[in-house]
Amino acid sequence: MLINHLGRPATQLSDTTTNSSSTTSTEKNNILKRFIAKSNKYLIASTLSALAPMASAVDFDITIDNITRGLYFTPIAVVAHAANVNLFVSGVSASTELQTMAKTGEIEDLARVLTSSGATMDNNPAAGLLAPGAAATSTLDTINATANTKLSIVAMVLPSNDGFVGLNAVDIPTEPGTYTFYANAYDAGTEANDELRGGGGLNTPGFPVPGPLNPVLGTGGAGVTNTIEGFVHIHRGNLGDTNTAGGISDINSAVQRWLNPVARITVTVR
Numbered sequence: 001m002l003i004n005h006l007g008r009p010a011t012q013l014s015d016t017t018t019n020s021s022s023t024t025s026t027e028k029n030n031i032l033k034r035f036i037a038k039s040n041k042y043l044i045a046s047t048l049s050a051l052a053p054m055a056s057a058v059d060f061d062i063t064i065d066n067i068t069r070g071l072y073f074t075p076i077a078v079v080a081h082a083a084n085v086n087l088f089v090s091g092v093s094a095s096t097e098l099q100t101m102a103k104t105g106e107i108e109d110l111a112r113v114l115t116s117s118g119a120t121m122d123n124n125p126a127a128g129l130l131a132p133g134a135a136a137t138s139t140l141d142t143i144n145a146t147a148n149t150k151l152s153i154v155a156m157v158l159p160s161n162d163g164f165v166g167l168n169a170v171d172i173p174t175e176p177g178t179y180t181f182y183a184n185a186y187d188a189g190t191e192a193n194d195e196l197r198g199g200g201g202l203n204t205p206g207f208p209v210p211g212p213l214n215p216v217l218g219t220g221g222a223g224v225t226n227t228i229e230g231f232v233h234i235h236r237g238n239l240g241d242t243n244t245a246g247g248i249s250d251i252n253s254a255v256q257r258w259l260n261p262v263a264r265i266t267v268t269v270r
């Protein structure tokens with residue numbers, strides 16, 4: 001059965017036509033006048049909306065607060081991108097570039113791919129590690145890149161094998177004001193969470209240990225697990241232990257465990 005735009009069966013459209021054929025000529029004129037008046041109103045409305053400024057172009061600051069007790073964030077990628085781009089999708093395998101970021105902390109590969117897709121980026125606003133309780137601010141300007149309506153932020157979290165803080169494709173606000181988002185830590189699913197010190201390379205086990213982390217980690221752990229998870233998911237958190245010279249993990253469970261979220265993102269649109 002044919003259905004018109006109001007959801008009525010096509011047969012009802014025929015009934016309406018039959019009824020209108022019995023309308024008098026005066027009534028027809030009145031109907032025509034009302035139709036013309038309405039059409040003018042729509043024309044004026046559409047002209048006004050065409051003259052309104054573009055709502056998608058914005059110039060904004062993004063402040064990232066590390067709200068954890070004991071995690072460091074490696075160089076942060078702050079990205080305004082188009083709606084058809086995703087840095088990661090929960091439940092799906094990580095891209096090679098995301099895997100590299102989550103296992104080594106390096107964002108150059110991710111930045112190269114995103115830049116070639118037309119994204120607007122600010123890389124490494126903390127100029128290195130963002131310590132627990134610290135904050136860093138980026139500025140992005142999408143006035144000349146109006147397709148970039150989504151905001152994503154990623155950085156590896158340490159200590160972790162392939163954990164990362166992720167804000168995933170939220171709508172960039174367009175009205176001036178201050179907006180707050182919270183970001184969870186995810187597991188890239190590309191390395192077993194053995195929780196052991198390592199070289200931090202893409203194909204080496206364990207996690208990198210930059211200077212500030214060295215004195216607060218244990219040594220000689222046996223390893224928590226050998227299982228590679230296979231897909232991006234909410235991180236289960238570090239298990240850790242309290243044995244600084246052995247146990248299952250080199251992570252201190254009294255300091256470096258966490259519950260999500262791990263970052264507060266404050267967007268200020270000017």
Ligand SMILES: [Ca+2]
Nearest residue numbers: 187189191193
């Ligand atoms: Ca993992």
Ligand SMILES: [Ca+2]
Nearest residue numbers: 243246247249
């Ligand atoms: Ca230990």
